[in-house]
Amino acid sequence: AGSPFGGFRHDSSEPIEITADALEVSQADGRATFSGDVVAGQGRLRLTSQTLDVWYVAPEGAEPSDGDIDRLRAEGDVFLSSGAETARGAWAEYSVAEGVVTMGGGVVLSQGENAIRGERLTVDLNAGQGRIEGGRVQSVFRPATNGGASP
């Protein structure tokens, strides 16, 4: 069967756009929080949620808010889509260093007409593998034919 987000190619050098009602940045804890109808997009990857927290890792000595992005966490009606596949859950977290996206809280993953319901979805963007755990398969998962899976 096509692994969740198996056919997914993400180019993180594409421009990112984030819109929300408000954005709060706290230099002390190196965190920026978008809140209220958050829509974040990069290439074909699109995420919507109620809040999106961005944590910075400050290289020593530098200002905390000029550093690398360490982790993002979206909460509240989280919807992640990559064009072909979508996943919905209560929260999602993207650890940038490890290149891993995890989603939890009643996850519903859909690929074409196949839908899988589970407790947790983990996508390793580097290895290009995804795993859904817990819960039950919503519908018979029709393995995509060879050529048909990735767009």
Place this chain on the structure above:
Amino acid sequence: MVRVTRSGVVRVLKIALPLGALALVAALFFATGRDRGEGLGMSGVTFSATDGLRLTSPRFTGRTDAGAPFEVRAEWALPDGPDPSVIELGPVVGGISLDGHGEGHGDGEGAAGGRRLTLSADGGELRPKEERLSLSGGVTARTSDGYILTVTRAEADLAAGTMRAEGPVRGSGPAGTIEAQALEASRRDGAGHVRFSGGVRVRIDPQAARGEADR
């Protein structure tokens, strides 16, 4: 199988989000010392009153909590009396060094190499007793490393080190842009805190951010 651009994701996504640096700019917009002594020093005012009370090119200097000298210079200033509660200001230019360790000499010049923030506006109003300063007309804050923040009006409580600005608020930097309708900034024990509101749009160009950050 997935062809994930190994270079893209594996490398730490280093995005010097413009809002991070902008937060610094906004938070330090008016970072001034708490107690009166260090607050908005009127000492630096060079009185060259020619017509009545009107002052020409007054300079207001002070130091931030971090000891960074700042200076605000206006083309003219019109106090409402000898012990003024309101001073109307003509075009204003201000300067502060962001790395704030205060070795910079008195006139707001930062330490060599330190990031500098310059501020300009068409006019404003200073309320010395309340230590409040409002600026209006093309209010622009610019840092020496390429970040620009423009607002329509800014109202600063110089003693508390807080600032509120109305929009449209537009910020841009090497790594991206930010737009909002309002901005509130404050400094709590030395660290900046900023809230953009009224609908926010942030655009980031990771390539530029990476380049800019690795300079």
